[in-house]
Amino acid sequence: MANILELIKQKRIYFDGGLGTMLQKRGLCAGELPENWNLEHPEIITDIHRQYLQSGANIITTNTFGVNCLKHENYAELIEAAIGCAKKATDGFEESFIAFDIGPLGRFLEPIGDLSFEDAVEIFAKNIRVAKNLGVDLIIIETMTDSYETKAAVLAAKENCDLPIFVTNAYDESGKLLTGATPEAMIALLEGLKVDAIGINCSFGPDKMLPLIKRYYNSSSLPIIVNSNAGLPTMVDGKASYSLDAEQFGYYVNLLALEGASILGGCCGTEPDYIKSVVEKTKNIPLPQIEKKNKTVISSYTHALEIANEPILIGERINPTGKEKFKNALRNNDVNYILQQGIAQAEQGAHALDVNVGLPEIDEKVMMCKVVKSLQGICDLPLQLDSNNPSVLEAAMRIYNGKPLVNSVNGDIDSMEAIFPLVKKYGGTVIALTLDKNGIPDTAEGRIKIAERIILKAKEYKIDINDIIFDPLAMTISTDSNNAQITLETVERLSNKGYKTSLGISNVSFGLPNRASINASFYTMALTRGLNCAIVNPSSKELMNAYHSYRALTSMDVSCKDFISFSLNNDSQDTTKTATYYSLKEAIIKGLSEIAITKTQELLSSKSPLEIINEEIIPALDEIGRAFDEKRIFLPQLLMSAECSSKSFAILKEKMPQSTSNGKSLILATVKGDIHDIGKNIVKLLLESYGFTVYDLGKDVPPETILEAVKTYNCKVVALSALMTTTLPAMEETISLLRVHDRSIKIMVGGAVLTEEYAKKINADGYGKDAMSAVRIAEKFYSL
Amino acid sequence: MIYNDVIFGSVSSTDFEIKKNELAARLNAGFDFENELLNKCINEFKKAATYRYAYIRVPISITNDICDFGFATVKSASLSRVLCDSKEAFIMAVSTGIEVDRLITKLYLKNDPSAFFIDAIGSAAVESLADHINDKICKNLSTTNRFSPGYADFPLEFQKDLLSRINANQTVGITLSEKLMMTPMKSITAIIGIK
Known part of the structure; x- marks a missing residue:
């Protein structure tokens, strides 16, 4: 029989339609589990598959959508029976294929839900281990509404079989998965994981899918699948029915085929006549040309970030180097402190966050996973996973909910042989340092040679040049004043070859006074030479000024909108600091936290912390507490005052570390x-x-x-x-x-x-x- | 798979109002309480929230305090009293989505008091959303009040049957933890009798 991956390149291939829909027609009660019919009524399952094949479908989907070991002790038996039904049905049909169906588990993964990522991988793996030797042709992972669960299912498939993997996600009308991912984010994640075809299913009708298909076609280098519902269900005369009939369904799917969808079929509410209509209307439409997109993309659980013309800021603050407070947080397992660093950088304008938690006395792998898991519960920026230890990187890449930046590989053969297999398996864009066993070459020529060597080696692992970003290494000018020039020349020459670049900016000023100023100037110079990414401290006003000025001057910032709003914001922050009409007590009562902070700092020059507490904070709290008890003020005001006094306390605590309040x-x-x-x-x-x-x-x-x-x-x-x-x-x-x-x-x-x-x-x-x-x-x- | 008789979809924030009385109750504040931070939080909430719903209409029968919905039965005297004049019922679920949970978690981490506001706004909003869907589906029908698992003696365990019957995981995006708590936090399930 023809190989499905070859066939989809040559001709249009069709999926079947709704299975549950057909089962309900044949007497499945609402609330009854369709997969149980694999054992109870196998002849009906086989008959439905056959009807779809007769209507022109090439791929039939096994009745295993709801099968998993959480729900069924006899999951293996159900799977064997389901595949048995499918094989019976395909008997005698040319070019027919069996897709082993994997649906969502019905539980959210951590941190949103209570199912761990590894448990999810194992549950999917159990199904795949049963199915892989029973003669199925491919795996279809479908109706996934969560990017993380999608990744768990794909990893389970990759680790347990060599079958082709097709993946379709279910979006809502806003064009996002339930847990927030956009099509571009899913494309980045799934292309990183190297699946074979991707697309959309369920969700709603093909009449509303056009914008989504266009987005898939513009971003993806893979064949696109569409298996949509027969419209949205509506209530007619007290009965639910789907809004599109077979004729209309075929018409709209035909429009999707014209916009670039390759593999077509149906989902909830569709029946064999729907598939027949789709086949008739689309069989003469030539297959879309699928172009390789040549984009450098990373992603988080919500969005994709393309690294192209816009300068990208990677926040450097989640890193213990030279930060005593951060080191203590690591030693004390204080993940909240680390998360706060992440949130702050996101608010200051970082586009991605570097995450490095390496400290000799802690278990880096455990900490790395903890921080990555927690960050991806609250901060939607893509992460740059940063460690010297490949096993730490692997653990983090595995549980990362998206396509990460991987920091880093270098020209040393050992490094490449450790890191490239990880990128190949889990997906990612890797930062490649232009150094090797002999150190950092002191010429641009030398660094570029290493870069070329890295590209060649990456090819062996089928890692595309678009998934490599070179870091030509900024060295301090305090030891050799040529250092900046060599780095800038390397950036320019790599950039002229079409390669992407990244730099750790602050290294350039090591050992000098007034570092922020040098960093900002160096950053601007590097940008003009073609630099893409910079690892920076986004709380540095000088650096952010340089960033916004550059964008304004290079017409990336239309009407200087971002520059103006950034500048105004900075100014307004300065003015709150001088607003001192209120006493600390009044500021707390009124819930004005910025002023409370300023006032506390001011008072410290004339009073002891204890005096401030007794004369200002306690009287304020007494007054506000009394007002609350007497219902003169309400909970929100009480909370705002409490927040002010806590901030004030925090400042005072630092001044008297021994006697905590x-x-x-x-x-x-x-x-x-x-x-x-x-x-x-x-x-x-x-x-x-x-x-x-x-x-x-x-x-x-x-x-x-x-x-x-x-x-x-x-x-x-x-x-x-x-x-x-x-x-x-x-x-x-x-x-x-x-x-x-x-x-x-x-x-x-x-x-x-x-x-x-x-x-x-x-x-x-x-x-x-x-x-x-x-x-x-x-x-x-x-x-x- | 989604059962053929489940109606689901989403509405936008302009289709309904977050009711002031609900908000005041959640904030433990006066009916006309308003301040700048609250308004800012309402905007932030609206940016994060989505408003999804799903429901079915099913025949019911009641004997000896046992309500039979066809797909499941449940023993509850209080629910039986509510549904005693009904031959059919709507079974519904609504949610304001997972992004709200993430937002609240993030704000707590920052020790930002707006976390409390957004939490309260979320509770008020999901209640208002339930009211909105309730009104929409019960239009021109004579119906009972909404009654939810966990009220009086209506066991919380019924969430399992209810949510799986309307395929809430796919249609609304709600899942249940082992201790029967719904994620997203701001979600409501309910039964409405049709008289």
Whole structure:
């Protein structure tokens, strides 16, 4: 039989239509699982497949969409039966293929959901290991609404079989997956993973898919699949039906074929006559020319970032080198501090973030994975994974939700042999340093030679030149004043050859005073020589000025819009710092945090931290607390004031590191199974505003972890939160565990579903009906 | 696969208003509470949110406090009271999407008090969205109040059957954790009796 990958290049190939739709016609009840019919009614499954083949479909999809070991103990049996049905059906049909169907698991992956990435890979792998030896022709991974789950399924397929892999995603009307990815992001991810065909299925009707197909055609170098629904379902006379009939469906799919879709078929609501209509209307349309796009692209879980004419800023702050605070955060496992660095750089205008967490005394691989996983829950910038250790890079590339920048490979054969296989397997754009075993050549010529060698070696791994960005290495001019010139010449010559370049800008000024100024000038010079990416500190005003000025001067910034808004923003930040009409007490009461910070700093020149706390902060908090109790102000105002006083406290704490504020501490957690933390976070903010040291253990915290914290911090005041009736038992369990350990621990509880009565019943010492009362109870515990 | 009788889609933020009374209740504030930060947060919320829904219309029968929806049964005296005059019911789910969860998590990390505002706005918005869809599908019908798993003695376990029946994973983007909590956080499921 013909190879499917060869055939799709020669002629138009068709998928089948909806299977579930047909099963419901044949008596499958709503709520019943279609895959069970593989065993109960195999003859019907075979018959439906055959109807599709008779209508002109070439690829039939096995009835395994909903099969996985989470749902079915007998998943292997269901898969064998499904493939058996398909094989029976294809008997006697020329050019017919069986696609082994893989659908979503129905659970979100971490950090959004509770399923780990590796567990997801393994669940998909189990299916593939059963299917691969049973004579299927390809794997179709379909209806994926999450980029991360898509990646898990593709990796499972790549690691367990050599079959062709087709992938289709389901978008919503805004043109995004449910978890946020755009078509361009999916194309970057899937082309990086080297699948064989990609496209769209389910979602909505072909009448609304034209814009998406155009985007696929403009960005992708792979054949495009479209298996759409028969329109959107609507209610007619109390009954649901899809909006397009077979004739209309065929008409719209024909338009998609004209815009570049290669492989056509149907999904929910489509039946054999729909496929027949599609075949009739499109069989004479020539296959679209698929051009190789030659773009350098990286991606995050939401968007793709093309590295072309626009200068790209890669934030350098997630890196311990020379940063004592950052090193401490790594040693103390303080991931939040690292995440804050990421968020701040995103807000300052970085386009991507370098992530380096290498420190000799910590487990770099564990930390790297933790940081990458956490960052991709909250920050949508693409990441540049940065480590000297290939095994750390591999772990990070595996769990990265997108196509990363990989930092780095160099001209040394050992480095290339370690890094290129990773790029080949997981996808990525790699930063290639123009150095080798002999060091960094001191001429542009020497560095370019290394670059050419890297390109040749990469070819052996089928890594495209577009997936390599050269870093010709900025060296400090304080040791050799020619250094900058050599680097700039290399940038220019590489750029003239059409290669992409990146530089770590700040190295150039090492050992000099007024570094920011040199960095900014060097950056501008490099940009004029063709530099694409720069690893920089986006909080540097000089550097950002250089960036915005360059864009304004090279007509990238139309009407200088970005430059003006950047400049105005900078100015307005300066003016808030001089607005000092209010006292600190007033600023806290009014919730003006910028002013509270300025005022605190000012007051420190004339008063001790303790005086400031007693004369300004405590009176402000008393007043605002009283107003809240008397319902003169509301929760939002209370929170804003609490935020101000916390910021003020933070500044004062730095001035008196030994005696942390009031010396009172408290352990705070939302109990196991409960993922709600708004109540807990409000309490935390308020307690901190009163000077408590709060050990926040987060949400979904097992009793044992809380006990562990009591021991570690030697803190005997614990506050527990629960918002669901289903998690109240976990609260009770936690209290008993703590009581067994030490009867003198003081425990307060709170949360929407709790009552004073229940609190007593489960042996709590206090019940906080709201955040203010939690503070009062905590103070009472300490006054006993 | 999506069952043939599931109606689903999305609406835009201009199709309905975030109700002021819902917002005031969530913020623990006065009905007319307004400030600059709140307005900024509402805008930020709207940038992150999507408004998806799915529902079905099914025949029901009730005997001895056991409600039979065809695809599943559930024992609940309170639900039976609500549905006692109904022969059919709508089963629905709505959500404002996962981007809101990400936004709130990010703001908490920054210790930014707008996290609390966005959280409250999200709760108010998803309730308003549920109202909007409720009104839209019940137009010209005589219907009961909305009743959700977890209310009174209506067991939360029913979320499993409910969500899988309307293919909520695909149609609205809701999944359930082991402890029966919905992701995205700002999601609502409900049953409405048709009298």
